[in-house]
Amino acid sequence: MKKKVTLIQSVWIVIITLTCATLLILISGASPIEAISLFFNGIFGSLNGSMEVFVKATPLIFTGLACAVAFRTGFFNIGAEGQFYIGALASAFVVLQFDGVSGVGRILLAFIAGFIGGGIWALIAAFLKSKFGISEIIVTIMLNYIAINIVGIAVRTFMMDPNGNLPQSAKIDKSVCLMQVLKPTRLHIGFFIAIAVVILVWIVLEKTTIGYELRAVGYNKRGAACNGISITKNIILSSFLSGGLAALAGVIEVLAIQKKLVENISADCGFTGILIALLAKNHPIGVLFVAIFYASMQVGASSMQRQMGIPSSIVNILMGLIVILILGKQLICPKKKKVREEKVC
Amino acid sequence: MAILEMKHISKSFFGVYANEDITFCVEAGEIHALLGENGAGKTTLMNILFGLYKADKGEIIWQGNKVSFHSPKDAINAGIGMVHQHFSLVNAMTVVDNIILGMQSDGLFINRKKAKEKIKQYSKQYNLQVNPDAYVETLSVGERQRVEILKSLYRGAKLLILDEPTGVLTPEETNTFFEVLRKLKKEGHGIIIITHRMNEIMEISDRVTILRNGKLVNTVVTKETTKEQLSIKMIGAELEKREYIPSMEKGKVVLQLQNVCLKKKRNPLENINLQIHEGEIVGVAGVEGNGQKDLAEVITGIQKHTKGSIEFLQEPLEKQSVRTRFEKGISYISDDRHNDGLIMDMSVMENLALRTYRGLPFSKFCFLNKRKMEEIGKKVIETYQVKTSGTLKEATPVKLLSGGNQQKVIIAREVCDTAKLIIANQPTRGLDIGAIDFVRTTLIEQKKKGKSVLLISADLEEILELSDRIAVMFGGKIVGILDGKTATRQKIGLLMGGVIKEDMEQ
Numbered sequence: 001m002k003k004k005v006t007l008i009q010s011v012w013i014v015i016i017t018l019t020c021a022t023l024l025i026l027i028s029g030a031s032p033i034e035a036i037s038l039f040f041n042g043i044f045g046s047l048n049g050s051m052e053v054f055v056k057a058t059p060l061i062f063t064g065l066a067c068a069v070a071f072r073t074g075f076f077n078i079g080a081e082g083q084f085y086i087g088a089l090a091s092a093f094v095v096l097q098f099d100g101v102s103g104v105g106r107i108l109l110a111f112i113a114g115f116i117g118g119g120i121w122a123l124i125a126a127f128l129k130s131k132f133g134i135s136e137i138i139v140t141i142m143l144n145y146i147a148i149n150i151v152g153i154a155v156r157t158f159m160m161d162p163n164g165n166l167p168q169s170a171k172i173d174k175s176v177c178l179m180q181v182l183k184p185t186r187l188h189i190g191f192f193i194a195i196a197v198v199i200l201v202w203i204v205l206e207k208t209t210i211g212y213e214l215r216a217v218g219y220n221k222r223g224a225a226c227n228g229i230s231i232t233k234n235i236i237l238s239s240f241l242s243g244g245l246a247a248l249a250g251v252i253e254v255l256a257i258q259k260k261l262v263e264n265i266s267a268d269c270g271f272t273g274i275l276i277a278l279l280a281k282n283h284p285i286g287v288l289f290v291a292i293f294y295a296s297m298q299v300g301a302s303s304m305q306r307q308m309g310i311p312s313s314i315v316n317i318l319m320g321l322i323v324i325l326i327l328g329k330q331l332i333c334p335k336k337k338k339v340r341e342e343k344v345c
Numbered sequence: 346m347a348i349l350e351m352k353h354i355s356k357s358f359f360g361v362y363a364n365e366d367i368t369f370c371v372e373a374g375e376i377h378a379l380l381g382e383n384g385a386g387k388t389t390l391m392n393i394l395f396g397l398y399k400a401d402k403g404e405i406i407w408q409g410n411k412v413s414f415h416s417p418k419d420a421i422n423a424g425i426g427m428v429h430q431h432f433s434l435v436n437a438m439t440v441v442d443n444i445i446l447g448m449q450s451d452g453l454f455i456n457r458k459k460a461k462e463k464i465k466q467y468s469k470q471y472n473l474q475v476n477p478d479a480y481v482e483t484l485s486v487g488e489r490q491r492v493e494i495l496k497s498l499y500r501g502a503k504l505l506i507l508d509e510p511t512g513v514l515t516p517e518e519t520n521t522f523f524e525v526l527r528k529l530k531k532e533g534h535g536i537i538i539i540t541h542r543m544n545e546i547m548e549i550s551d552r553v554t555i556l557r558n559g560k561l562v563n564t565v566v567t568k569e570t571t572k573e574q575l576s577i578k579m580i581g582a583e584l585e586k587r588e589y590i591p592s593m594e595k596g597k598v599v600l601q602l603q604n605v606c607l608k609k610k611r612n613p614l615e616n617i618n619l620q621i622h623e624g625e626i627v628g629v630a631g632v633e634g635n636g637q638k639d640l641a642e643v644i645t646g647i648q649k650h651t652k653g654s655i656e657f658l659q660e661p662l663e664k665q666s667v668r669t670r671f672e673k674g675i676s677y678i679s680d681d682r683h684n685d686g687l688i689m690d691m692s693v694m695e696n697l698a699l700r701t702y703r704g705l706p707f708s709k710f711c712f713l714n715k716r717k718m719e720e721i722g723k724k725v726i727e728t729y730q731v732k733t734s735g736t737l738k739e740a741t742p743v744k745l746l747s748g749g750n751q752q753k754v755i756i757a758r759e760v761c762d763t764a765k766l767i768i769a770n771q772p773t774r775g776l777d778i779g780a781i782d783f784v785r786t787t788l789i790e791q792k793k794k795g796k797s798v799l800l801i802s803a804d805l806e807e808i809l810e811l812s813d814r815i816a817v818m819f820g821g822k823i824v825g826i827l828d829g830k831t832a833t834r835q836k837i838g839l840l841m842g843g844v845i846k847e848d849m850e851q
Contacts, residue, residue, distance in 0.1 A: 207713055208713060209702050209713060210711060216699070220687075220690070226667065226685040228671055230666075
């Protein structure tokens with residue numbers, strides 16, 4: 001019975017979203033049918049387009065995982081964006097500084113440095129929360145601004161390309177770029193790393209005592225403490241993991257896509273990660289699929305934009321709408337009041 | 346003339362009478378105390394008067410007219426004010442704003458000046474001193490209570506209902522508060538005061554109405570009665586049938602508390618001395634909120650005691666964590682299943698693993714053994730007859746279980762082979778008869794196995810039925826330790842009400 005209701009709700013969500021999409025396309029002065037066909041053509045029409053979906057999904061998988069891990073423990077990390085920047089900064093710095101080390105060695109170093117950097121960035125908020133009770137939401141949001149602007153300063157000063165005058169770092173050499181697997185598309189090995197990390201996180205969260213503790217603390221802090229599970233330890237652990245995962249998105253963006261440190265390197269991946277975790281109900285495997293879905297929307301929309309001049313921001317509007325509809329699904333089709341199971345003893 | 350009469354009021358919830366045929370009246374200029382144990386029906390009766398519940402039967406006569414209040418608003422408009430145990434003030438607003446909150450203003454704008462004048466006048470008239478411009482969050486508990494009373498008076502209350510008003514006050518504040526009550530009385534207000542504290546009833550009230558098990562015992566004039574008579578009436582003097590469980594021979598001391606203190610704003614634990622032996626059930630009686638929960642948490646390690654020493658099996662427990670203490674053998678059945686005992690969103694099997702998930706059989710090298718968890722879950726569901734919904738029984742989230750079944754999950758987890766001391770805090774609260782019986786039988790079985798039990802309960806019946814010795818708590822102290830065989834309800838009642846103190850001998 002419960003399933004039926006959600007089915008009706010999903011149908012409503014699809015109908016409302018499609019109606020809004022049609023309206024928005026009409027407003028931009030295009031034919032909806034043509035636009036939608038271009039949308040799908042962008043995704044499935046060429047190998048390049050299809051692979052681009054996975055390229056775009058890669059950072060979203062990491063930031064989505066980051067948020068999911070934190071949310072599960074009741075740590076509301078809104079700072080994946082900032083952690084992304086710190087990850088990008090740390091990895092670019094390591095790669096450019098230690099040019100004596102071999103390629104693979106430096107890639108490993110970049111991953112480790114990025115992970116630790118992002119982890120520490122999130123730890124600041126966890127520390128302030130458990131020590132002084134300051135809301136991690138506020139702290140992580142503020143740390144976003146700080147991180148973004150640290151990168152802004154870095155690319156203008158100590159990291160600036162000595163042979164140029166743009167606010168960006170020198171290019172990293174070929175030996176440390178992540179391998180492209182299906183030339184000429186941009187698909188790179190980072191996507192497969194993302195899948196591996198999804199599985200790893202899933203195992204940790206679902207199959208180990210570590211994940212069990214994180215979940216217990218996330219559901220009920222007081223209950224966990226009363227049964228001997230340390231709240232502080234778990235919040236610190238989950239924030240560190242979360243920050244590190246978000247930072248890996250930045251590391252991969254530097255090593256595989258930009259191949260240098262630039263401003264605005266994240267393109268809001270950190271914030272999109274929140275949304276992805278939300279839609280995936282904090283489940284790692286769910287994050288993988290939602291991220292791919294979101295990325296395909298982006299790819300389709302940019303194809304619409306390129307060929308018909310329809311603003312790709314339509315997709316962002318629709319994504320926002322979908323999230324609100326899913327969260328507010330009670331409004332569409334109110335569920336019956338929960339009836340507690342009759343007392344039976 | 347009576348300002349309020351409640352006649353033949355009956356109210357039942359799910360077929361159980363909370364109030365049965367209760368009649369009482371309050372005169373203008375009278376302080377009327379309402380006395381009864383937890384669950385005697387005082388609060389239900391007052392909620393009916395205040396329009397929160399509707400009585401099944403009976404009528405309310407207010408200032409000579411038959412009335413029926415459908416909401417607190419009706420009651421307030423008629424001139425009845427209620428000050429709840431937990432204040433309903435907005436901390437971030439000033440006293441004036443709190444008092445006029447929700448009232449109709451004359452025009453579009455709030456006339457704070459006029460309101461302030463009126464408040465000042467009331468303050469002076471009734472000796473209710475409080476700065477009208479102060480923010481509520483800066484006020485002491487006593488001051489907040491005055492604001493609550495002012496709020497009622499400002500709305501024209503002729504009758505004030507005060508629910509456990511002195512529970513939160515210091516003795517000094519209580520004295521000033523009583524001054525205010527006398528003043529109100531002189532001005533012709535009727536006052537109903539709900540309390541357990543015998544001394545205060547004797548000091549302040551004119552008449553006392555005693556309720557027991559939802560029924561009216563009777564109404565007496567305070568001057569013509571004594572504390573002893575009142576406490577007999579409150580808890581019932583009839584001899585109850587009690588089957589004695591043969592007391593085990595006193596084993597060695599399992600738990601020893603010496604001068605244990607816990608610093609805290611209200612009811613701090615002070616110099617608790619208690620011993621529990623092998624095969625012994627020690628009951629802790631007392632009106633709720635007199636430090637029983639803190640005592641339990643200090644022993645289990647959820648809170649750390651600030652002074653004194655706790656020894657468990659001759660080993661001091663100082664900084665040991667909750668987990669270490671459990672591993673040593675201290676189990677805890679909390680009074681708050683929803684927040685302390687269980688993780689409601691987790692499944693039955695996951696909750697069963699909550700204490701011991703770190704080792705075999707639940708996990709190995711950090712990896713959970715789901716199959717083993719399921720197996721154990723199934724076994725518990727079978728042996729304890731836990732009723733679950735759904736096909737995968739052990740995976741049902743515990744929040745879908747009834748209270749009794751949730752308690753079974755906790756007991757299955759806590760009453761394990763390694764447990765040597767079981768701390769059971771209100772283990773039967775909110776359960777139906779079948780589940781209550783199950784819990785009590787389990788505790789007795791454990792005792793027979795030579796384990797020790799610390800049974801904290803507000804239910805005297807339960808304490809008397811199960812305990813070998815009974816410690817009574819009042820105001821964060823143990824005011825008496827009685828032998829379970831010879832203890833009487835009256836004696837416990839007097840100790841609980843803080844009337845007498847037993848010489849501490851153990």
